[in-house]
Protein backbone atom coordinates (compact mmCIF):
# COMPACT_ATOMS: atom_id res chain seq x y z
CA UNK A 1 0.00 0.00 0.00
CA UNK A 2 1.57 3.30 -1.04
CA UNK A 3 -0.40 5.72 1.08
CA UNK A 4 1.27 8.80 -0.32
CA UNK A 5 0.49 7.74 -3.87
CA UNK A 6 -3.10 6.84 -2.99
CA UNK A 7 -3.68 10.25 -1.44
CA UNK A 8 -2.13 12.10 -4.35
CA UNK A 9 -4.01 10.24 -7.06
CA UNK A 10 -7.32 10.69 -5.25
CA UNK A 11 -6.69 14.42 -4.92
CA UNK A 12 -5.89 14.64 -8.59
CA UNK A 13 -9.04 12.80 -9.48
CA UNK A 14 -11.47 14.72 -7.28
CA UNK A 15 -12.94 17.89 -8.78
CA UNK A 16 -11.81 21.17 -7.24
CA UNK A 17 -14.12 21.98 -4.37
CA UNK A 18 -14.59 18.40 -3.23
CA UNK A 19 -12.73 17.87 0.03
CA UNK A 20 -11.09 14.60 0.91
CA UNK A 21 -11.51 13.41 4.48
CA UNK A 22 -9.04 10.56 5.01
CA UNK A 23 -10.65 8.08 7.40
CA UNK A 24 -8.01 6.62 9.69
CA UNK A 25 -10.02 4.34 12.00
CA UNK A 26 -8.04 1.27 13.18
CA UNK A 27 -4.96 2.53 11.32
CA UNK A 28 -1.67 3.21 13.15
CA UNK A 29 -0.01 6.57 13.67
CA UNK A 30 2.76 5.74 11.15
CA UNK A 31 0.21 5.33 8.37
CA UNK A 32 -1.46 8.63 9.19
CA UNK A 33 1.92 10.35 9.23
CA UNK A 34 2.60 9.07 5.72
CA UNK A 35 -0.54 10.81 4.51
CA UNK A 36 0.32 13.89 6.53
CA UNK A 37 3.79 14.07 5.00
CA UNK A 38 2.18 13.84 1.58
CA UNK A 39 0.61 17.18 2.51
CA UNK A 40 -2.77 15.97 3.73
CA UNK A 41 -4.27 17.47 6.88
CA UNK A 42 -7.95 16.47 6.88
CA UNK A 43 -8.55 13.23 8.78
CA UNK A 44 -11.59 11.52 10.24
CA UNK A 45 -12.34 8.94 12.93
CA UNK A 46 -15.57 7.27 13.96
CA UNK A 47 -14.89 6.72 17.67
CA UNK A 48 -14.29 9.36 20.31
CA UNK A 49 -11.59 7.47 22.18
CA UNK A 50 -9.52 6.73 19.11
CA UNK A 51 -9.99 10.28 17.84
CA UNK A 52 -8.75 11.70 21.13
CA UNK A 53 -5.78 9.41 21.33
CA UNK A 54 -4.62 10.13 17.81
CA UNK A 55 -5.20 13.86 18.11
CA UNK A 56 -2.84 13.90 21.10
CA UNK A 57 -0.11 12.03 19.25
CA UNK A 58 -0.20 13.75 15.87
CA UNK A 59 0.70 17.24 14.59
CA UNK A 60 -1.58 19.99 15.83
CA UNK A 61 -2.38 21.45 12.40
CA UNK A 62 -4.40 18.35 11.50
CA UNK A 63 -8.12 19.05 11.07
CA UNK A 64 -9.91 16.21 12.84
CA UNK A 65 -13.40 15.23 11.72
CA UNK A 66 -15.76 13.06 13.75
CA UNK A 67 -17.75 10.87 11.35
CA UNK A 68 -19.20 8.15 13.61
CA UNK A 69 -22.15 7.97 15.95
CA UNK A 70 -21.64 10.40 18.83
CA UNK A 71 -23.16 10.13 22.29
CA UNK A 72 -23.97 13.37 24.10
CA UNK A 73 -21.91 12.43 27.15
CA UNK A 74 -18.78 12.14 25.01
CA UNK A 75 -18.95 15.49 23.23
CA UNK A 76 -16.80 17.08 25.92
CA UNK A 77 -13.78 14.98 24.94
CA UNK A 78 -13.63 16.28 21.38
CA UNK A 79 -15.14 19.75 21.80
CA UNK A 80 -11.78 21.50 22.36
CA UNK A 81 -10.36 20.56 18.98
CA UNK A 82 -12.81 18.88 16.60
CA UNK A 83 -12.95 20.60 13.21
CA UNK A 84 -16.26 19.19 11.96
CA UNK A 85 -18.78 16.73 13.39
CA UNK A 86 -20.48 14.90 10.51
CA UNK A 87 -22.81 12.77 12.58
CA UNK A 88 -25.26 14.96 14.47
CA UNK A 89 -28.50 13.02 14.67
CA UNK A 90 -30.62 14.72 17.34
CA UNK A 91 -31.59 18.09 18.77
CA UNK A 92 -30.28 16.93 22.14
CA UNK A 93 -26.85 16.35 20.64
CA UNK A 94 -26.89 19.80 19.02
CA UNK A 95 -27.74 21.36 22.38
CA UNK A 96 -24.88 19.52 24.03
CA UNK A 97 -22.43 20.53 21.32
CA UNK A 98 -23.53 24.15 21.71
CA UNK A 99 -22.97 23.97 25.47
CA UNK A 100 -19.52 22.45 25.03
CA UNK A 101 -18.74 25.06 22.41
CA UNK A 102 -19.54 27.78 24.94
CA UNK A 103 -17.32 26.12 27.56
CA UNK A 104 -14.46 25.97 25.08
CA UNK A 105 -15.10 29.43 23.71
CA UNK A 106 -15.37 28.20 20.13
CA UNK A 107 -17.97 27.65 17.47
CA UNK A 108 -18.22 23.98 16.52
CA UNK A 109 -19.08 23.17 12.92
CA UNK A 110 -21.58 20.35 12.42
CA UNK A 111 -23.39 18.41 9.73
CA UNK A 112 -26.74 16.77 10.31
CA UNK A 113 -26.64 13.09 9.45
CA UNK A 114 -29.64 11.97 7.42
CA UNK A 115 -30.79 8.40 7.18
CA UNK A 116 -31.00 7.60 3.47
CA UNK A 117 -30.13 3.89 3.31
CA UNK A 118 -32.29 0.80 3.32
CA UNK A 119 -30.29 -0.76 6.15
CA UNK A 120 -31.62 -0.39 9.66
CA UNK A 121 -28.16 -0.46 11.16
CA UNK A 122 -27.30 3.01 9.98
CA UNK A 123 -27.78 6.11 12.07
CA UNK A 124 -29.29 9.42 11.12
CA UNK A 125 -32.34 11.63 11.15
CA UNK A 126 -35.39 10.81 9.09
CA UNK A 127 -36.58 13.51 6.72
CA UNK A 128 -39.37 14.30 9.16
CA UNK A 129 -37.02 14.63 12.13
CA UNK A 130 -34.77 16.83 10.06
CA UNK A 131 -37.64 19.21 9.31
CA UNK A 132 -38.67 19.18 12.96
CA UNK A 133 -35.26 20.54 13.89
CA UNK A 134 -35.44 23.34 11.34
CA UNK A 135 -39.07 24.22 12.07
CA UNK A 136 -38.44 24.91 15.75
CA UNK A 137 -36.00 27.67 14.82
CA UNK A 138 -34.10 26.78 17.97
CA UNK A 139 -31.13 26.04 15.75
CA UNK A 140 -30.95 29.74 14.91
CA UNK A 141 -30.32 30.62 18.53
CA UNK A 142 -27.29 28.40 18.95
CA UNK A 143 -24.34 30.70 19.50
CA UNK A 144 -21.58 28.09 19.49
CA UNK A 145 -22.72 25.56 16.96
CA UNK A 146 -22.85 26.13 13.23
CA UNK A 147 -24.83 23.83 10.94
CA UNK A 148 -22.74 23.59 7.78
CA UNK A 149 -24.68 21.00 5.81
CA UNK A 150 -25.74 17.36 5.67
CA UNK A 151 -24.11 13.94 5.75
CA UNK A 152 -25.44 10.61 4.58
CA UNK A 153 -24.40 7.02 3.97
CA UNK A 154 -25.85 5.06 1.10
CA UNK A 155 -26.88 1.43 1.25
CA UNK A 156 -23.98 -1.01 0.97
CA UNK A 157 -24.89 -2.63 -2.32
CA UNK A 158 -23.51 -3.39 -5.77
CA UNK A 159 -26.61 -1.81 -7.25
CA UNK A 160 -25.45 1.60 -8.44
CA UNK A 161 -28.99 2.76 -9.07
CA UNK A 162 -29.94 2.37 -5.43
CA UNK A 163 -26.86 4.27 -4.29
CA UNK A 164 -27.35 7.04 -6.84
CA UNK A 165 -30.99 7.46 -5.90
CA UNK A 166 -30.12 7.79 -2.21
CA UNK A 167 -27.44 10.40 -2.86
CA UNK A 168 -29.80 12.27 -5.14
CA UNK A 169 -32.44 12.29 -2.41
CA UNK A 170 -29.93 13.75 0.02
CA UNK A 171 -28.85 16.44 -2.42
CA UNK A 172 -32.50 17.34 -2.98
CA UNK A 173 -33.06 17.69 0.76
CA UNK A 174 -29.92 19.80 1.02
CA UNK A 175 -31.16 22.17 -1.68
CA UNK A 176 -34.60 22.47 -0.11
CA UNK A 177 -33.22 23.24 3.35
CA UNK A 178 -30.70 25.68 1.98
CA UNK A 179 -33.29 27.69 0.12
CA UNK A 180 -35.85 27.60 2.95
CA UNK A 181 -33.68 28.27 5.98
CA UNK A 182 -30.37 29.77 4.92
CA UNK A 183 -29.21 32.85 3.04
CA UNK A 184 -27.03 32.65 -0.06
CA UNK A 185 -24.01 33.66 1.97
CA UNK A 186 -24.62 31.21 4.81
CA UNK A 187 -22.28 28.46 5.90
CA UNK A 188 -24.75 25.77 4.87
CA UNK A 189 -22.55 24.58 2.02
CA UNK A 190 -21.33 21.05 2.71
CA UNK A 191 -22.73 17.75 1.56
CA UNK A 192 -20.69 14.88 3.01
CA UNK A 193 -21.37 11.78 0.99
CA UNK A 194 -19.27 9.07 -0.60
CA UNK A 195 -16.88 6.43 0.74
CA UNK A 196 -14.30 4.15 -0.92
CA UNK A 197 -16.93 2.10 -2.72
CA UNK A 198 -19.29 4.81 -3.87
CA UNK A 199 -17.49 8.16 -3.89
CA UNK A 200 -17.55 8.48 -7.68
CA UNK A 201 -21.33 8.33 -7.74
CA UNK A 202 -21.49 10.68 -4.74
CA UNK A 203 -19.35 13.27 -6.51
CA UNK A 204 -21.52 13.02 -9.62
CA UNK A 205 -24.55 13.63 -7.41
CA UNK A 206 -23.14 16.76 -5.79
CA UNK A 207 -20.97 15.71 -2.87
CA UNK A 208 -18.61 18.39 -1.53
CA UNK A 209 -16.83 16.10 0.90
CA UNK A 210 -15.90 12.44 0.51
CA UNK A 211 -14.88 10.23 3.45
CA UNK A 212 -12.39 7.67 2.24
CA UNK A 213 -10.57 5.07 4.32
CA UNK A 214 -9.70 1.73 2.77
CA UNK A 215 -8.86 3.12 -0.64
CA UNK A 216 -6.08 5.15 0.98
CA UNK A 217 -4.92 3.00 3.88
CA UNK A 218 -5.93 -0.49 2.77
CA UNK A 219 -8.55 -2.87 4.10
CA UNK A 220 -9.33 -2.86 7.80
CA UNK A 221 -9.13 -6.18 9.64
Ligand SMILES: *Cc1c(COP(=O)(O)O)cnc(C)c1O
Pocket residue numbers: 023025046067068195196197211212213214215
Ligand atom coordinates in the same frame (compact mmCIF):
# COMPACT_ATOMS: atom_id res chain seq x y z
C1 LIG B 1 -15.23 3.93 7.90
C2 LIG B 1 -16.04 5.05 7.45
C3 LIG B 1 -15.83 5.64 6.18
C4 LIG B 1 -14.78 5.16 5.21
O1 LIG B 1 -15.03 3.86 4.78
P1 LIG B 1 -14.20 3.23 3.56
O2 LIG B 1 -15.16 2.29 2.93
O3 LIG B 1 -13.04 2.52 4.19
O4 LIG B 1 -13.78 4.30 2.67
C5 LIG B 1 -16.64 6.72 5.83
N1 LIG B 1 -17.59 7.20 6.65
C6 LIG B 1 -17.82 6.66 7.86
C7 LIG B 1 -18.89 7.25 8.70
C8 LIG B 1 -17.07 5.58 8.30
O5 LIG B 1 -17.31 5.05 9.50
